[in-house]
Amino acid sequence: MDRVKDLASKKAAVIFTKSSCCMCHSIEALFRELGASPAIHELDRDASGRDMERALQRLGCQPSVPAIFIGGKFVGSSKDIISLHVEGSLKQKLIDAGAIWL
Template sequence: MDKVARVASENGLVIFSKSTCCLCYAVNILFQELGVTPYVHEIDHDPEGKEIEKALTRMGCNAPIPAIFINGKLVGSTNEVMSLHLSGALIPLLRPYQTTTN
């Protein structure tokens, strides 16, 4: 979907989220603790939310939310982000977006 690609490319770090999703909240808190402030697009507040969710699934996001994009590229959902973090590969990806030093 064009809207997903546009939002992901216009913002360096994006979480497609739902306001009631605890996993979305957890990923957002992780990013804040790592010193980055992602752009959070709440699809449950977007009239095109259902289409966005379908588009994220078609793009290969196993769980459509949260869907995390870094530098315009789909990283994945919670499992992929946590795996990257545990392996030490997440922080280098986030470094350009850090506002604080960890």
């Protein structure tokens, strides 16, 4: 859990993914379209990936990826991010966290 929290706090937008996850790629593309450059941590390519995946599940990530942090805070999974985007508040969250500069 400490490694997840540490990585999540190092950049304004952080996405924990798996390289084979299509929703992970979609969320990453959405962030880039909005002007953010998130830190991407692929759990299936990290030696501590399984431990981090278990920690994300303990945070309530079901499925475990994508798990998105904005401003060091856990925001949710792909459905949460899509909901924020549809209601129009995702971009402002990214701006407030310093992930997007105007």
